[in-house]
Amino acid sequence: MRSLPDGLPERVTVVEVGPRDGLQNEARPVATDDKVELIARLAQAGVRSFEATAFVSPKAVPQMADAAEVVARARARTDAELTALVPNPKGAERTAEAGIDGMVVFVSASESHNAKNVNRSVADSLAGFEGVAAVARDAGIPVHGAIATAFGCPFEGEVPAAQVVRIAEAMWGLGIRRITLGDTTGMATPPLVEQRCQALRAALPDLEIALHFHNTRGIGLVNAMTGLRQGVTRYESSIGGLGGCPFAPEATGNIATEDLVYLLDELGVASGVDLQALIDTAPLAQRAVGHGLAAQVSKAGPRLKRFAMDSVRTAAQ
Amino acid sequence: MRSLPDGLPERVTVVEVGPRDGLQNEARPVATDDKVELIARLAQAGVRSFEATAFVSPKAVPQMADAAEVVARARARTDAELTALVPNPKGAERTAEAGIDGMVVFVSASESHNAKNVNRSVADSLAGFEGVAAVARDAGIPVHGAIATAFGCPFEGEVPAAQVVRIAEAMWGLGIRRITLGDTTGMATPPLVEQRCQALRAALPDLEIALHFHNTRGIGLVNAMTGLRQGVTRYESSIGGLGGCPFAPEATGNIATEDLVYLLDELGVASGVDLQALIDTAPLAQRAVGHGLAAQVSKAGPRLKRFAMDSVRTAAQ
Numbered sequence: 001m002r003s004l005p006d007g008l009p010e011r012v013t014v015v016e017v018g019p020r021d022g023l024q025n026e027a028r029p030v031a032t033d034d035k036v037e038l039i040a041r042l043a044q045a046g047v048r049s050f051e052a053t054a055f056v057s058p059k060a061v062p063q064m065a066d067a068a069e070v071v072a073r074a075r076a077r078t079d080a081e082l083t084a085l086v087p088n089p090k091g092a093e094r095t096a097e098a099g100i101d102g103m104v105v106f107v108s109a110s111e112s113h114n115a116k117n118v119n120r121s122v123a124d125s126l127a128g129f130e131g132v133a134a135v136a137r138d139a140g141i142p143v144h145g146a147i148a149t150a151f152g153c154p155f156e157g158e159v160p161a162a163q164v165v166r167i168a169e170a171m172w173g174l175g176i177r178r179i180t181l182g183d184t185t186g187m188a189t190p191p192l193v194e195q196r197c198q199a200l201r202a203a204l205p206d207l208e209i210a211l212h213f214h215n216t217r218g219i220g221l222v223n224a225m226t227g228l229r230q231g232v233t234r235y236e237s238s239i240g241g242l243g244g245c246p247f248a249p250e251a252t253g254n255i256a257t258e259d260l261v262y263l264l265d266e267l268g269v270a271s272g273v274d275l276q277a278l279i280d281t282a283p284l285a286q287r288a289v290g291h292g293l294a295a296q297v298s299k300a301g302p303r304l305k306r307f308a309m310d311s312v313r314t315a316a317q
Numbered sequence: 318m319r320s321l322p323d324g325l326p327e328r329v330t331v332v333e334v335g336p337r338d339g340l341q342n343e344a345r346p347v348a349t350d351d352k353v354e355l356i357a358r359l360a361q362a363g364v365r366s367f368e369a370t371a372f373v374s375p376k377a378v379p380q381m382a383d384a385a386e387v388v389a390r391a392r393a394r395t396d397a398e399l400t401a402l403v404p405n406p407k408g409a410e411r412t413a414e415a416g417i418d419g420m421v422v423f424v425s426a427s428e429s430h431n432a433k434n435v436n437r438s439v440a441d442s443l444a445g446f447e448g449v450a451a452v453a454r455d456a457g458i459p460v461h462g463a464i465a466t467a468f469g470c471p472f473e474g475e476v477p478a479a480q481v482v483r484i485a486e487a488m489w490g491l492g493i494r495r496i497t498l499g500d501t502t503g504m505a506t507p508p509l510v511e512q513r514c515q516a517l518r519a520a521l522p523d524l525e526i527a528l529h530f531h532n533t534r535g536i537g538l539v540n541a542m543t544g545l546r547q548g549v550t551r552y553e554s555s556i557g558g559l560g561g562c563p564f565a566p567e568a569t570g571n572i573a574t575e576d577l578v579y580l581l582d583e584l585g586v587a588s589g590v591d592l593q594a595l596i597d598t599a600p601l602a603q604r605a606v607g608h609g610l611a612a613q614v615s616k617a618g619p620r621l622k623r624f625a626m627d628s629v630r631t632a633a634q
Contacts, residue, residue, distance in 0.1 A: 218613035
């Protein structure tokens, strides 16, 4: 791939995770219609990959109870890549029937977070992936990996890079060729991003790395910028900044798709996504959840938006 | 100055501008007691420089009507550097009497913003600085410069780097040795930051550059990171993210001091400011203005804050 003069990749893929990660912790159920419409409109805006839903227990995660319907109806509206989180072979069978483009198996890098999240050890989670991989193989569907708490754990604190590499190696052994590092509670920092990308590159040079940052501590896009400098070409974000943090109710969640695309545009890194179309779609995301969202560009408008001289009472000094 | 391995400066100065830029556009007047208490507590937290107030017309900017009192009372509480915006020789005389450490003269890089802000041309503003400089010289007080809309203008769009350099050269000619580039309405981007820092360095190699970013479009800290890579060692921010944008009522204002210091801490760049003390001070900023603020770290806590396993209903996947 040709690189820009300052070492950034020429092109990256923006993966919309709002329909899954963004909505998962909403107190109010979000209408299936809104989920499908969001995906369809974002696909029209140029987004080519979605984490559309999760085939998890509807009892544990009621927000994802409509997983099969979301996939079927989104599929009818777009040919973009649709993936879903898959916790076990049963979920994999439901996923395969739904006609998904990729199954995402997930595990936390820290034992306590994995226990809290799926009530099993990291080793048991890794062992369980084999059943999912078998179903996926039969269905001819690729399996991708996601490592939660990859930059730190809210229960344990620091997470060793070696533990992330160990999990990635186990996933690689199952045929997984794309792994997302999830910054689940916003603990990633530029040095941690550099360190983890370099450690994974050293251990698994052919692995495709995706980065999933939360803006919980305000530096989500600084981390994305760090990933760009490391040559990573796949970033997960949510429209409007959908999502939050169960550990910090007032804090924000995923980095916002429009803010990420704004940064990419200004850096000259192509994403194929139209910023104005994202700005036009953000109000739908806000209506769907019924509360304000954290994205900035959809509030302020594009950089070169011109204001009339009489549009403000006073200019800012 | 010794540099860290990745080219970042070893130490930077964090300048708190909340008491001036942050409060200037608040609809409700903020109590003088709160302004003084904020400065005193931030000084205790390790902040060594403040843009404390502006000696502007109380009629035009009622929020700054207590300028002299703020300076006098803050001076009694801290020996940190206290500067103030000074629009004209009359303001300079008031400033000199108040016992300030530095006068800041300001002009917009774009004609229309300067006209809107101070109702005169850029050339007339520059000419007016001579009177301020004369008063400051007599009082033995240094004069610093601030260039608003240095990265773009909400009325005109792009602002040429050459115009920023031309203004800086005029300021240099008046004896000004420190100039802030103000990202007044959040139009700065990493390429613009690089370009402007390099152009100023080429024209005025001994000038001290300070950077003042707003987070209006979500990339304020990405711009700060870019400034660090350019070797800039002075950054302006506001506690809690005080401030907003008259052009985008829902958008945020200055980058938040606690989010900036969090980033600096994680990069290993010393600021001398204690993050926990900032987090402890943010609620005072919020109470002073009576509404929520945009800073993230004061909501989420420090990176390695540990949560009990039973502190959340469900972990985030």
